[in-house]
Amino acid sequence: MLFHVRMDVHLPRDLPPEEAAEILAREKAYSQALQHSGKWRHIWRLAGEYANFSIFDVQDNAELHEILTGLPLFRFMKITVTPLLRHPSSIREDDS
Ligand SMILES: O=C(O)CC1=CCC(=O)O1
Numbered sequence: 001m002l003f004h005v006r007m008d009v010h011l012p013r014d015l016p017p018e019e020a021a022e023i024l025a026r027e028k029a030y031s032q033a034l035q036h037s038g039k040w041r042h043i044w045r046l047a048g049e050y051a052n053f054s055i056f057d058v059q060d061n062a063e064l065h066e067i068l069t070g071l072p073l074f075r076f077m078k079i080t081v082t083p084l085l086r087h088p089s090s091i092r093e094d095d096s
Contacts, residue, residue: 002084026072
């Protein structure tokens with residue numbers, strides 16, 4: 001199942017810089033492992049915002065929930081999920 005996910009990051013101003021750096025490093029490693037696995041298909045920065053648009057390809061809602069709640073930045077994010085399905089006018093042979 002494909003999902004569009006918007007993640008808005010809100011780091012607290014009083015978060016110690018060393019702690020922020022450690023969380024961001026874990027976030028990057030977590031995200032890149034999922035990208036290598038094919039579950040996290042795309043990640044795009046939204047210009048001018050500390051936010052991203054991502055596309056996930058997962059088994060079901062429960063797997064997406066597990067992935068999102070496992071994000072090291074989860075407690076500092078507002079996450080908006082939109083389920084996707086194939087558009088009837090799409091000319092693509094698959095859903096890539
Ligand atoms: O910087 C972001 O948009 C938050 C984020 C999600 C995965 C990642 O590596 O950074």
